[in-house]
Amino acid sequence: MGRTVIPFGPQHPVLPEPIHLTLTLEDDIIVEALPRLGYIHRGLELLARKRTPDQMVQVVERVCGICSMMHGMCFCQALEDIHGITPPPRAQWLRVFWAEVHRLHSHLLWLGLFADALGFENLFMQFWRVRERIMDIQEATSGNRVVVSVSVIGGVRRDLNPDQMLWCRTELAGVRDEVHRLGKAMLGDYSIAKRTKGIGVLTPERAHALGTVGPTLRGSGVAHDIRMLDQEIYGAMEFKPCVENDGDSWARLTVRIRETEQSVDLALGTLDRLPQGEIAVKPKGQAEGEAVRRVEQPRGEALYFVKADGGKLLDRVRIRTPTFANIPALLDLLPGHSLADAPVLVMTIDPCISCTER
């Protein structure tokens, strides 16, 4: 049988971001998928040689718009390790609060886009309407709607006052109700079930072998989440990762819906337990040494390697983003499925291409 080669992307209606996949089809079935990346490479890692560590915080926050908080936080944690300082407890809890709010806003964005990829326009608008409330929380507490930019080396830049905390509580409770209602509508939909159940199955062994991270891995039944390692904060809130065992698109969708509700609870939990005290300590002197830090982003585990040689500028910053780790899994998922399923399968790993290419 003759083979057809179809280019998918870099401009495709389902994805606002430029990823290119060369799909080889036999009849209507994909037999091979090859990626091509690098359309929006910006060279942010190299900027470390031109910007001071303080300025780099703002740079790494812009690696990705929708998980900027975690990027900045992880970079700051790595530099704190090098400096040998610990941020005050209140700063650590505030970081977790913003990180969870950020995860909410990222997951709601994905849920909307996923509904859109399935052609469910109404649900798409509904999810984004809820997301607007989260962005209002971000603006009211940090000053920016998306790139919250609250982390500094040694702590955070902004504090929450009791009025804001009260308002955040009511807003978050409202968001939880709405997410619950919309999640039920999404999971109860006949067509969504038809398009996702049993499609794109990733077995736990395969997911593990391919180095998959985040909700894609947890959808395959592997309870792996960097937040589990943080005994002090997440441990105090009795955090348990959301895991589904089927490994198909449906499982990945369910994991994200459950994580969205869980993030509301975690954000509310941080507000309940927020200790009093300072919000930042000043790092002294120039940084010298190396550090590796991992953080759980909405899309999975991100890894930062920072090397400083005691000079004014950093020697090297290396960022491994979650989508980078998930692309092999995507290429493994696609063969065997029909072309019509490709957009939905690409969406289920929640690709963030600007992250990947930095």
Place this chain on the structure above:
Amino acid sequence: MKLPRLIPNALRSLFRRPTTRRYPAEVRKPYAGSRGEIVNDASACILCGLCARRCPTSCIEVDKHLCLWVHDPFACVLCGWCAEVCPTDSLTQTEQRPTPRTVRQRTELHPTPPQRPAKPKDA
């Protein structure tokens, strides 16, 4: 089956206020502490250059000899650090978001550099 539930929902939506705002005509008040436009009060600026050194996008230029303070609002990411490090608080961040503009123009100010403190009269 779903129809009986659908009808009241549709009727409610028909009479509900829209969720969105008619944006340029109707603007929400920014929250307190929102990060907006960067404004410099030229009379208080001492041209120390701290803001230019802190800016992550290098969009501020300070030249002491030409008495020039330049800000490129199109390169600014509104992080607010320049305002935080300004020693005289001449540089501030307002709560108003920058408005769209049709021409790309930099803000150029000519602050007077501080004079040497005058000698006390009784000395």
